[in-house]
Amino acid sequence: MSPSTVFFSYAIGLIFTIGGIVFLVGLDDNRLLFGIPYLVIGLLILFGVRGAERRTAKRELAEGNGAGPDQDG
Numbered sequence: 656m657s658p659s660t661v662f663f664s665y666a667i668g669l670i671f672t673i674g675g676i677v678f679l680v681g682l683d684d685n686r687l688l689f690g691i692p693y694l695v696i697g698l699l700i701l702f703g704v705r706g707a708e709r710r711t712a713k714r715e716l717a718e719g720n721g722a723g724p725d726q727d728g
Contacts, residue, residue: 671697
């Protein structure tokens, strides 16, 4: 993933997460209706980007060591 993709994905995840927390704290009537979905979406985005970065790093490490699936042993 490009650095700009990672940056904007984290930014969108943080916006959703912080917005969900603000809705949970600030709204009176519909706090659960708006707060929980925004919070969950934000956390899913954040952990999804983190997982994608980990998978990419593992793949690059495996290819660098010559342990890729297309290598003849």
